[in-house]
Amino acid sequence: MNIQQKDDGKHGAFELHDGEKLAGEMVYTWAGDQLFIIDHTDVADDYRGQGVGRKLLDAVVDFARKNQIKIIPLCPYAKSVFDKDPSIRDVLRDA
Structure with missing residues (x-):
């Protein structure tokens, strides 16, 4: 499984792929x-309960830390x- 980020400058997403399958995504604005x-x-559905959401959030947090976001x-x-x-x-914004 690998995580890819897509971003058009207004919206974006972190996507976790399992081969050709999209296992999950976390979308942001x-x-x-x-x-x-x-x-x-x-x-x-096939990936629920396997930590996909947490992997995506960890990637988002890592990106935010590296870029002071x-x-x-x-x-x-x-x-x-x-x-x-x-x-x-x-x-977090209010941290």
């Missing part, structure tokens, strides 16, 4: 030069993980 909103996370998690899944894991809250 830019809200300024150093801020983006995680809009939603979608995991294909802050995140607003509107996506219920992403918000719940940020609420449960204090080790990744440094990338």
Whole structure:
């Protein structure tokens, strides 16, 4: 499995691929030069319960840290993980 980022300057997504299959994606919208909103996370039925969402969020957090970007998690899944894991809250807008 590999994660790829797509970004058009306004919207983007981190996608986790298993060969040719899209296992999941985390979609975001830019809200300024150093801020983006995680809009939603979608995991294909065959991949649910296998940590795909967390792998995507970890990739987003890594990207944010490397690029000094802050995140607003509107996506219920992403918000719940940020609420449960204090080790990744440094990338939240209000951190």
